[in-house]
Amino acid sequence: MFAIVYITTSGVEESEKIGEILVRERLAGCVNIIPSIKSFYWWDDEIEEDEESILIVKTIEENVKEIIKRVKALHSYENPCIIHLPIKGGSEDYLKWLLGEIR
Template sequence: MSESFIYMTCADAGEAETIGRMLVETRLAACVNILPGMRSLYWWRGKVERAEEVVLIAKTRTDLVDELTGAVKAAHGYEVPCVVALPITGGNQDFLEWIGNETK
């Protein structure tokens, strides 16, 4: 079994809490970290935008990434939400097993 970190951004803490709770309650993620206070600069519709955002980092099984992505897209307020999967290539094996045990 392999695990992944899922990096996401949200417009505010309320949306981040809602999405994070949904992912954990449906067991699409074993854990979600919510990190407020990020400032983003990005291209959107031909111009550079600036926004205050909140980062979410979910820990999940790699085989759940597509389902998790679909759930986030359905719940998210952004037209094109950032949902990026990063493979976990090593670490505390007990923790990695815990991710597998706590996801569906």
Template sequence: MEWLSSWYPQPGCPRPSVLICLLILTTSFLTYPTLRTIGLQLHSAITGSYVSGTHSVVFVNCPNEQIAKDIARAILDKKLAASVNILPKAASLYFWKGEIEEATEILLLIKTKTSKVFMLSSYVRLVHPFEIPEVFSLPMDQGDVQYLKWLEEGMEED
């Protein structure tokens, strides 16, 4: 009977089954993003639908419309994006060198592949007149499949 007592924990100790359940729950929680990504990619491959995060929208503020147009054209010429919207007159308030500044800026909404965001950001920093240009991106979660295919085609190298 002594061998039987070794299978059961002492009073006050959690049972092995509880520990296993906690381990499984913790592992599931920590691996969920990876499992979700793999699941979406498999679903996309089988059904031909969109993989979330493949494309991104990049936001860039410019000091005036001419600079915004110049940057937008250069980005498109270099195939760093497929589409750029120029939104006029965004009122901006921000801290700069310890002071609150206020400016009217032009906002670029740049649609690109997520894989091109780093190159796009680097290029914008080279050509932008601001000391520290505002460049950030958000991945697209969903979208019209035909539009996203059109984006892909717009960035294909010649």
């Protein structure tokens, strides 16, 4: 039913840009942004160390596909990290509110 979509971006501005659009277009009810993180990953056979930001998107499972499509269109990376984490439950009042904010 409900889902978290975990995205990394190039920085807090990009997280804000994408997060705000996902809420404005009601693909998500709410987003949380962790402004500044560090990442390590392989790129062209070398380990890259990068400054990034995390965008945590709270939505329903039915919207995950559309969110992936929308984020890929908006994102500055060619192949951004977009991961779907399952939500098992929570405060019924909150989840009811979340559902009401999503189209």
